[in-house]
Amino acid sequence: MAGGLASTLLARPLAAAGGFDFWFTRLRYDSGDWDVDQRAPSNIITSLIDYTTLRVDPKEHVVALSDPKMLTAPFCYMAGHKLVEFSPAERRNFERYVRNGGFVMVDDCNHDIDGLFARSFEAQMAKIFGPKALKALPKSHGLYRSFFKFDGPPNTGLELNGWGDDLVHDYLKGIEVNGRLGLLYSNKDYGCEWDYDWRNKRFLAEDNTKFAVNIVMYALSV
Secondary structure, eight states: OOHHHHHHHHTHHHHHHTTOSBOOEEEEOSSSOOOOOTTHHHHHHHHHHHHOOOOBOSSOEEEETTSGGGGGOSOEEEEESSOOOOOHHHHHHHHHHHHTTOOEEEEETTOOSSSHHHHHHHHHHHHHHOTTOOEEOOTTSGGGGSSSOOSSSOOOHHHHTTOTTSOOOOOOEEEEETTEEEEEEESSOHHHHTOSOGGGGGGOSSOTTHHHHHHHHHHHHO
16 A cells, blocks of 8 residues: 555544444545435445444445545445546545555446446546456355355346346456455446335345345455
8 A cells, every 4th residue: 555545544443443343435426426326325224233243333424536535434335327527536536545445336326238327437447447457256256255145146126127228237347456356336226226215124025235235244354
């Protein structure tokens, strides 16, 4: 790690000791529509409290991608439907965060492979990390057994009902830095899948936020 940023990221345990091991951070970016699936974070937070022993902040934190404060987050979430075009400050923080120990989950709310969000976000990643950096994750990846066991990425109802590109995406993508996964990228629209009133969770045959628990627990372990 570079000296200044290393100090920032290494300050995470100090923040945790002050009260929480984990806090959910949503990234606000100037282009596109970042404020989507507003109930998903609360359902993820609830599941982390229910299933794990983490000390979890019950509130979602919204932080501008251009704000250096995002560099201290243990986990960041970014989503949207529309164009993604980073400003210089946003690009700088995104790259520094991923390259220096951070973990970002990025979810394409269009659940497609060639929509505006997908094309523009993937173009941004190619500019920052190189055209071959974003790769499909094998189903044997540790992400799928970090807490609960999965055979691969669970499907979403949005894929199965014929919306979007009428495809069930059987893999997720990611960017690794020095063998560590720093970016998890989904075209499956998990955010919308998890965006429901928490009281309706009792009607689910299987808690669909269990995979979110896996993502967070993996993020905290790398």
